[in-house]
Amino acid sequence: MRKVAVIGLGMTKFGQLFDRDLVSLAVEAGAKAVRDAGVRQKDVEALYGGTMSGGLFINQEHLSSVLADKMGFRNIPSTRVEAACASGGLALRQGYIDVASGMHDIAVVGGVEKMTDIGTHSTTNVLATAADTEYEGAQGATFPGLYAMMAKLHMHRYKTTEEQMALVAVKNHKNALFNEHAQFQKQISVNDVLNSPVIADPLKLLDASPITDGAAALVLASEEKAHELCDTPVWIAGSGHATDTISLHDREDILTLKATVQAAKQAYLQSGLEPKDIGTVEVHDCFTIAELLALEDLGFVEKGKSGKFTEDGETEIGGKIPVNTSGGLKAKGHPIGASGISQAIEAVLQLRGDAGKRNTGAETAMTHNIGGTGGTAVVHIFKR
Numbered sequence: 559m560r561k562v563a564v565i566g567l568g569m570t571k572f573g574q575l576f577d578r579d580l581v582s583l584a585v586e587a588g589a590k591a592v593r594d595a596g597v598r599q600k601d602v603e604a605l606y607g608g609t610m611s612g613g614l615f616i617n618q619e620h621l622s623s624v625l626a627d628k629m630g631f632r633n634i635p636s637t638r639v640e641a642a643c644a645s646g647g648l649a650l651r652q653g654y655i656d657v658a659s660g661m662h663d664i665a666v667v668g669g670v671e672k673m674t675d676i677g678t679h680s681t682t683n684v685l686a687t688a689a690d691t692e693y694e695g696a697q698g699a700t701f702p703g704l705y706a707m708m709a710k711l712h713m714h715r716y717k718t719t720e721e722q723m724a725l726v727a728v729k730n731h732k733n734a735l736f737n738e739h740a741q742f743q744k745q746i747s748v749n750d751v752l753n754s755p756v757i758a759d760p761l762k763l764l765d766a767s768p769i770t771d772g773a774a775a776l777v778l779a780s781e782e783k784a785h786e787l788c789d790t791p792v793w794i795a796g797s798g799h800a801t802d803t804i805s806l807h808d809r810e811d812i813l814t815l816k817a818t819v820q821a822a823k824q825a826y827l828q829s830g831l832e833p834k835d836i837g838t839v840e841v842h843d844c845f846t847i848a849e850l851l852a853l854e855d856l857g858f859v860e861k862g863k864s865g866k867f868t869e870d871g872e873t874e875i876g877g878k879i880p881v882n883t884s885g886g887l888k889a890k891g892h893p894i895g896a897s898g899i900s901q902a903i904e905a906v907l908q909l910r911g912d913a914g915k916r917n918t919g920a921e922t923a924m925t926h927n928i929g930g931t932g933g934t935a936v937v938h939i940f941k942r
Contacts, residue, residue: 559658563784563791564940566595566777567903572891573741575771580609580616580672581628587773587896588629588668595777596787602777603662605629605636606653608645608669609895614684616672631666642688643844645669646774646898647927647936651797653778654938663783668775669896681769685894688930690805702766702845704931706758708812709847713760715813716862718850720760722869724751726846727764727888729874734885736915739900741770741891751846765846770891774899776906792906795831795922796939798824804933815932818855825924825937826857833857836939837920838908839879840901842928843886849873852926853881856937875918883908883916898927898936905940 568590570583584607592599605626613619626636639649646669653667673681686695689704712718728748734740746764754763784791798821806812826832833856841852850864858879859867867873873881884890884904887897905923907913923940 560660561781562654562657562794563779563781563788564776564794564902564906565779565784565788565791566591566597567775567906568594569739569774569900569903570772571739572770572772572893574674574769576674578771580612580618580670581624583672583771583773584625584668584670585629587670587775588666591666591668591775591777597664597777599630601664602631602634602666604634604653604656604665605631606639606649606656606665606667607636608639608649608898609671610640610642610645611684611687614687616675641934642929643842643894644898644927644929644934644936645895647901647925647938648799648898648934650776650898650902650938651799651936654794654797657778657780663780665778666775667778667899668773669899670773671893671895672771673769673893674771678769693805693807700758701931702758702761704806705845705847706761707806708851709760712813712847712850716865718865720752721748722865723765723846723850724748725868726843726849727751730843730882730886730888733875733883733916734889737885737890740885740889741768742885742889761845761847767844767887767892770893772891772893772896774896774903776899776902790910792909793941794938795941796825796829798822798937799935800824801934802932804930806931813851814861815851815855815928815935817932817935818852818926818928818937821935821937822856825939829939831922831939835922836879836924837922838883838918839881839924839926840884840886840904841881841926843882843888844892846888849881849886856924856926875916880918883913883918898925901925901927902938909940909942
């Protein structure tokens, strides 16, 4: 396996972009990444694009061809990658495997989603297809409801409080103040979270990530090409991917996402690093409870201790392990297919020292992207 570096990145503004379409968002992010890498379009040998459901969101499938065509990458292999909310992270992994294997020297990996064209009710129904539609969806379970079950059990078993979950949202909104691409650049308080409308007890509206449009892209290169083209390559030191049962009721313990545990184990082993060696991490905080579960499953804190860990400020910039310095899915936004790629962009910015007021000085970074309630998990570790 060859070493693989990130040499270019590009991202659109995240938000409710009613005046934009999916193709224009993807083209903008891709063009920025190629320009940042200093490569020509003809140098790009492969394209991997993560998107959850173009058919249901915008009535367009065959996005592998659409995106390659509109981005000017005609006649190269283009692959659309789908793993629900982990589509972007898995697109990154597929591009990484491609370049590491020696198949190609330069690949563009990206993610995009246009979620706001069909209305909130319809979007909720589309997102529910990432769960078990036969056994969970048919009974009326939504993603807020499924994560609310996890939150309720965590509160019962480990005495986690609603205030501790609210602190996740407060911290991520504070970080997003310094991210120009974030959907929400507005500070909130614990009381704001607790007093926001209940969507599935105990989860409130401000415990949840928003519906978002946006795109993000990276350029990957082999070691030889990276040294030739880039003065500040960021290396992918570890990559892990695992799955679990799609239904909560089939799991041994709904508070342990085994896909996350296994994917992290793979990434740690490949990189030769341990949790104590990670300088900053972007985790999949689709709901505040999801960030707490991720901290435990990735090995940063003992099971059941993530609420107190957060309350003590250990996940803040300057804390023991800065978490979601970008603002996370909660405040940066969550355009499903793009989320995993945007996490990697934050990791690269941190390691380049280009994150501005969000800079942590980290020399290693991790990203954690999950699909559904943990049916898929993808973990990457990056080094300077």
